[in-house]
Amino acid sequence: MKKHLEPRRYLVSFDTHTLSHIFTDVLVIGSGVAGLRAALETARHCSVLVATKGHLSESNTERAQGGIAVVLAPGDRPEAHVKDTLDAGQGLCDPLVVKEVIADGPKLIKELIRWGASFDHEGGKLAFTREGGHSSARIVHALGDATGREVERALVTRTRSDAKITVMEHTFAVDLLTVDGGCRGCVVWQDGKGFTLVRAKQTILATGGCGQVYRETTNPEIATGDGLAIAYRAGAELQDMEFMQFHPTTLYIAGATRALISEAVRGEGAYLLNKHGERFMPRYHPQAELAPRDVVSRSVLKEMRLSGGTCVYLDLRHLPKKRVIQRFPMIRDLCASFDLDITSDLIPVRPSAHYMIGGVKVDKHGLTSLGCLYACGEAANSEFHGANRLGSNSLLEGLVFGQRAGQAAGRRAAHAKDNGPSLAITSKISPTKQGELNLEDVENSLRSLMWRAVGVERSESDLREAEEMIDFWCSYVLDKEFSTSAGWELQNMLTVCKLMVSAARQRQESRGVHYRSDFPDRDDVKWRHHIALRNPSAK
Template identity: 45%
Template sequence: MLDPKQFINIDSYNSYEKDFIVVGTGIAGLRAALEIAKTEKVTIITKSKIIETNTNYAQGGIAVVLAKEDNFELHIEDTLYAGDGMCDKNSVEILVKEGPERIRELIDLDIKFDRTDDGNLSMTKEAAHSKNRILHAGDTTGAEIERVLMEAVLKNENIEIKEYNFIVDFLGEHSILAYDTVEKNYSVINFKGIILATGSIGAVYENTSNPKIATGDGIALAYRAGAVLSDMEFVQFHPTTFYKENTPRFLISESLRGEGGILRNKYNEKFMNRYHNKSELAPRDIVSRSILSEMDMTESKCVYLDMTHLDKEYLYKRFPNITAFCKDYGIDISKNYIPVSPAAHYMMGGISVDIDGKTSIEHIYAAGEVSRTGVHGANRLASNSLLEGLVFGKRAAETAVFESKDIVIKKNKNKFNTVKKPYICYNDLNKLITEFKSIMWEKVGILRDEQGLKEALNKIELIIHKIMNYKFSGETIVDGLEFINMLTVGYIIIEASLKRKESRGAHYRLDYPQKNIEKKIYYSFSKNID
């Protein structure tokens, strides 16, 4: 196991005591901090600026049962169906039944969800949903949720925010090591309880809809501390991200297909009806594999999303952000097809937690995408992720306060070894990162097999061997430490993918294309049991 402290020299450090820490400023982290702040002091730590989160990039919406024609049972059933037999039903029921109250709290904060002409909340349908239950704010729903939660956080005197602080590692039970990327110094922070809400792992892949900060930090931190991880083989690949060669991927929301968008191949043929009876609204894993199949058969690098049959003014109003993005590349979505292809999007697995956000380690909690609650199973239902952040962010915070508020913070002495290795230059580090991402995309992506997974493992072990010969300087510390986390997470994804000798949900094995219908198996990982 890679130890990040083997790559840095810590000549001196500051020391602080904080009651509660939340790592991450996405929906789960902000909701958790607001809950803790009702009775306790809490410090939010983020490695970048406070609004640089996956939540801020979320487009489509948030799923919740509020419509008269909808009910809890239907939302639960849709979630279980998408999860392909791997969901924890109790967790799903909590998500669905507590969801409406969490949404009403956002409405009380004056969130600007879209409304119909008569003033009612506007709801759309997305893939694998049986009813229109997706609340939205144009096509920047995540940014609107982030806005209202952040405004509440900034007004709260019990909440302190520390931006540009990278959590390097845990130091024992109630202590973390952080690196201030602005001041260029280290801190040891002692705490009563900590909630990890660090988001996704998308950046381990060459093609992803996630921002570059999504490097799996929380999962790697928890693993090194001895926490149990589960379902790490289940990585969701979003079917539709904007495709242009040598251009970073941009999410083209599920909502476009929910509003009637049609997928076409390069010959202008509709194709989804050949793969699933729900066509464009099939579960994401099926749509992604179907697109890959069409790309392979037509020898193309993408397929196309057709919105041209829909009203121009409605499209522009409903999807202003996507409209503007496509316009920058010369595409008018009311007249032109949008080139799309799949990209890494969401981790269904993560740090194993119970329904109250408790990990396998006392006083360490997790919420949001970094956690594995069992809500998503083998394949997440569209727009359930933001709801999970709200529901389980609150629950984790309540549990952390209840269990940890009486802890007496002890200031421990820490001694760090001097690392006597040469510094790696930025270009050499970047080459290794690029190579790693390419391996993950080509061998551990949408379609997997034993040969490819083992090849990936061997190649990544060689990269690990190379990086072990160096340490990180000021210009490479953050990228280097992120890379250590990415290597850790990538390695575990491969190990989990090798263990699951079946195809289920987002995990598809070419050498084991069938699902094991006789039994449901969960694979867990911990440095204490591996």
């Protein structure tokens, strides 16, 4: 088996002297809640260019159903939200970051409302629901179960109306450009236009997660971990890459794309039943269906093994029919497309990859280990979530760190005189002798391997198998030069998977969403610390 190759510094050949240039004060890569909030904050200070892989509203944010966790409900206290978050994070949260993010939440939600976001109300006041791991109902939601869509709509509308923000849609960020330990912009690809060099005084990564490295995922097709990979190649430090959160309840119908069934369904009182129609979660955790997601996901898999089933079932039949229809219109319509009535039928569900807790390590302002490079949202690791993320804490973190990164980058860019000296970077890749690759076949094999060996439960034997196979694929994929985004995505996915497996093998304990069947206990003596990864060949 061939030895694993470290990723090249750049994926494609280029010469900065001959590339067409675009100049901006701040470049934001990504257009979910974190990216757009960062762009809007930056625009208070200087010009912004938002480059996004798909259309402007295409992101994980748009798919978020549950809501945003925020301390606004009567009787709720910031200290309670802090405790819930720290408890879920199992010793790896930064308590100061947790406290500050939760404190900033209310003002940013009120700002969203001023910007036109319409959250659900009951009796003329904001409506709140409860989700797993939360000690009280503090989740605000919109259009029943379409919170992400409404938040994205409000942010997109405001972004398009801001004269200081330019948007480049369907733009693939191929690689960050670095000089002397600082980011100077990005080489991007646009269909029909080819490569362009975007020169920026400051760059903000808000590229989302990497759920597509798994066969079963709630993430959109664009979530291939590109931002994580380009940051790693550039030399930025990544952290906590072993912590991928699996959502316990995604619709399971053979042949259909996995679709999220919001945790809010259980928050409203739905039960989980096994193949025999028995409610099982009370046997596994005092909070039953509202236990943290890692507990519910492992419990679901155990029930599937015990019963021989391919899924378990969500049961809403005991809940008021009118309430269910009003609260979950998107889920109702989704299930109806498969001839399921959520008020009278059981909903087949099983876990899927949902949220990357690890990411590019940032400080409390969103600054990475590389100068002039910020990160926010799912692409970043701020130590807010720790080893496990509470439901509806992700949109909260995206808003807060989007605002923080945008403010810091905008202020720095506004005080910089220009984009710095002209760049003299040449990337020349020698042609390989290898034949054409079946990219789809490699990608499907990778996704199946990750699901089988680096999924909800891991072990040394499975992780070693995964590492060997990924090394083998890397040996003949990473040294090729591709001319389409499909090839770059595969190279990025392999890079990210390699990092995930490396971190998972190192952490010889179980903590949060990282469960090792061969090390089933938490070990605070040896492992109450973060695992950081950095590209040794980056200059």
